[in-house]
Amino acid sequence: MSKQEYTITVYTENQIGLLARIAIMFSRRKINIESLNTSSSEVESVHRFTIVIHETEEVVRKLCRQIEKQVEVLKAYYNTDDEIVWQEVALYKVPTDEIAEKVKVERLLRENGARAVLIRKDYTIFETSGHRDETDKLITVLEPYGLIEFVRSARVAIIKNSEGFHKKLRDFELREPGEEVVENEYLGDQEHVFSM
């Protein structure tokens, strides 16, 4: 089995210490986390982790089961890139005089979908979002014009086939949950959304 990029989406209770509990599941197995984002979800009180790793499907599947075993984890999904929509945000700090002088820069930025979020006399900060290669491209574009600083966010992703967590959570609240919650991956075909 070959390695590829997987995005793991973990729905959790919002509890201190959970980040460490989840992070060590990866470090213990010497798996490098390429990107990790935590945020709230569409459901109040439910937290959402988005984690990107480069691994084989088998490793990711086992990992998700171990993650889901943690008491405060509601659900863990893993998806390949074509099953999700994902974005990363990047910020670029460039000397303002360079841009002002060179009209070309202005055009390049527009072509790359960047917009200015702060303009000062000394520097301007641009923001863009997109896939890794897109935000990377803008670095190369801006480098000749004295790129001062660059930063990129973790990946955020939405699973194309997901119906969100509102309905699922109702099931979780029940003492006797439906099959949705305790899905058994062996049952029937694996759907588009892999889940545990």
Place this chain on the structure above:
Amino acid sequence: MLSTLNQPQKAALQTKTEELSGSEIVLRALIAEGVETIFGYPGGAIMPIYDALYDYNDQLKHILVRHEQGAIHAAQGFARISGKCGVVFATSGPGATNLVTGLADAQIDSTPVVCITGQVFAHLLGTDAFQETDVINITTPITKWNYQVTDASEIAEVLAKAFYIAKSGRPGPVVIDITKNAQIQKVPFSGYQPCNHIRSYRPKPIVRKEYIQEAAKLINEAERPFVIFGQGVILGQAENEFLKFIEKGGLPAAWTIMGMSAIPTDHPLGVGMLGMHGNYGPNLLTNECDVLIAVGMRFDDRVTGRLDKYAKQAKVIHLDIDPAEIDKNVKATVPVWGDCKETLPLLTELIEQKTYSTWLQKFEDCKLKEQQKVVVPELNPTSDIMTMGEVIRVLNELTEGNAAIVTDVGQHQMVACRYANMNQSKSNITSGGLGTMGFALPAAIGAKFGAPDRTVVAVIGDGGFQMTLQELGTIMQFKPAVKILILNNCFLGMVRQWQQLFHERRYSFVDITSPDFVQVAKGYYIEGARISKREELKDAVKKMLDHDGSYLLEVMVGKENNVFPMVPQGRGVAEIVLGADEV
């Protein structure tokens, strides 16, 4: 439900609102959970709880150990023999870090333990205060759950969760770290609500009938089915369900070290122990069966040997409560997720009544071979030098398989588990997954408190005994009648065996010297004896067992005896060897 509760439990559950300190709420919670025994050691950050305990002495028995590692191993022994949850108190900093080995042990052997650790005042967290350690982060990888309480109003609910999580599903250790201010703080308390649901936590997966049907079909079509079972049968209290299953199906069954005693060791379908030093037949025939039925076991590498040479010919049915175990090491043809107490009866109903005489004969043949080459010389040696095996044989004869045997780690552990007879469940208490030397003495103390009516024999090596012998002090003070049987080979035997077999006899730091153990015991007012002659063996073991109270018997055994059979590391189970000449 209420009728099954004892008086203090009922009292603790009643709902009159009072102002109580966090410490007192801790104790009320323990009583409400039916806790009677706590193993612990006080210190600065847990003093308010100990202060409250002063007034609860009549309802909660506190055993003062001599080291916090002793407390948690005792709690493990207590849990393993009683099926209840062990409870530990320890202070912050060094008190808490001394629990680490036991937590790791309980985690890997799925033992329900709730540890309550004191912590510095909340306002001091993160300041490197005196005796402050980050207990939550230290214990995260080795606990099923942990939580830090900084406000007394959380205590009741958090402890309810702690006990629920520790005991339900696949059990495990839980650490609750309580800051000193929360122990002192007074809050209204209106009774204790046990927890039975946490929305993000599924103790048991739903049982899927279709898999049971598929599993039954595989079993019914099998010609050489083989059952291997682990502690899941004991933890799930499914011993009877398991027996019915193998008896109806006529299925030969072998136990892992953790599953041992779930069925009587002399059961006609019990074919012995799996694993590196398990029995010959079960290991060899794992690679000859056509359907392998794994029940409540996790395919540890000590059981499977080399995975790519493990049961490749067999269809595998795996029954487990923990979904993460399915396919983790061995791919299941049919996964049966669920509590085996529920899944086994469903499966039993669907399987046909059968006997497999030719297949069973194969186990018999293997047994005969092992008897001749290994068992007879070990149990009835002809040389003057005593073997560990004959000590266990004598113990069997005198206890008739009714004792609970707590073992430490090493050769004596393997020998005891290979040869001990056990008639009832929860009789084998050993550190299986972590292999923690120093486990046996404190675990035996805990076991005796967990089952005061049972004979508890701790079988320990001369090395391991020196790791936790301070717990003789606990025996001295609280008088559990633990029988201590030291099998002294004047070596760190198991390591020496490996050095002999795999490192050309380069004995590097395995010749360990020992104090006069009998004198040491005497210093603790514990009676004892040392023997080195076979003629004395039976009387000495009898004296130990008959003695009113704790007793230490040291038996000098052969220095360079080896444990066989053995699946050498990195080999397949079918490459099991019966003696050093085959290694």
